[in-house]
Amino acid sequence: MAPERSAPRARTRQYRSGDERRIEIVRAAIAIIAEQGLRELKTAELARRLGVSEATIFRHFGSMEEILVAAVRYEAALLRDRIEAFEGSGTPWERAEQLVLSLLDFFEETGGGPIVIVTGQVIRLSPEIREIAMKTIGLVRRRLAALANEAVGRERAAASGEQVANLLIAVIQSSALRWVMSERKWPMRANAEGMLEVLRQAVEAREGGVA
Amino acid sequence: MAPERSAPRARTRQYRSGDERRIEIVRAAIAIIAEQGLRELKTAELARRLGVSEATIFRHFGSMEEILVAAVRYEAALLRDRIEAFEGSGTPWERAEQLVLSLLDFFEETGGGPIVIVTGQVIRLSPEIREIAMKTIGLVRRRLAALANEAVGRERAAASGEQVANLLIAVIQSSALRWVMSERKWPMRANAEGMLEVLRQAVEAREGGVA
DNA sequence: GTGGAATGTAAGTAAATATTTACTTTGTCA
């Protein structure tokens, strides 16, 4: 039968451990930012989503600012783990492509959370948050640059590998942005695959190259 | 000599025509978003920047929402004009490169305003704003796609020109994001030039191509 | 099973923010 007319709160309190609750809060915060934008992140909205009172949120965090820092830390850690766990197979270029696509799949799996870091949406919240975000993007960049450098071949100037890595980051950011802007209708993976195909030709041109 | 200790308002009222004032307001709004992010856009901050009272703002706009819509419209129009005015010279590919760099220069000249459209920062404010922003990006994309298609050559599948255009958009977005994230230290133009050089090779590989 | 610690919340409060009101100053044009 129908539950309640419009239960303002779950009838029975949902007790959680502090750690669990903090993670719930952090994930809800990221979800709101990813789905509705930073402006819509409010304590009331957070409480509503979790089905708890606003006071509960402040039992576990001292301020909104703390929630934001924890949220960005949390997403950054997820992203870092994903990158470090990545292996891939085949040629360096194939692995670079796989990494890009794997990250985009990851964005989609996790509801777009890491996108708020990768597209700089949170960067102006505080210097601390900025640093975490920048460090994380730097990590992605270095990983891609390593693969790109291998793919391009060592005889060429190292700079070109960096530029290919920049392009791969650009593909990630652009695909993510288009996904968000299209209200998640435009698939990131398909979007990226088309661009990667073009890039592959540049890399092959370099390999076969002038030399 | 020193003006006032900390004049809370200009001693003499600054009268403007309604049209002028509305443009001032709209530009200040965009400047705040571009420099400090959407969260920092407040009527008080807007009034402070313009040296007028908050009531003045509401004489010219019915609500904050209206200001936002007007601001996005305004920036979109600037961007559209810039694209339509663009000519360029040389081969189609050279002109495509020039257009990308010209847009980045434009972002910098105008204090980063159009970036809030191109990187989707305002897209979730309202359906109306979303539509304006999407339309504008679509315009950029089509212009680049036309040039890219010419550059790639007609004998190849039309899809590839589209993909090259997507990459050019990606270069624009990524360069702009990096500029914003670096607190405007990382130069957009230099960043993009490196990537364009790599892309050129892909296009040339296509031209000379398998055929 | 009990008592203290952890978790939860209803009902606040204070500050911030958008918006309105009632009134003043300035421009303009007949």
Added chain:
DNA sequence: TGACAAAGTAAATATTTACTTACATTCCAC
């Protein structure tokens, strides 16, 4: 010149928002 419209504002008001307090419930170690 004077009167009407347009622009400006100080001082409210209404609402939203982050955060607190005082108390209730649940967990868990003993």
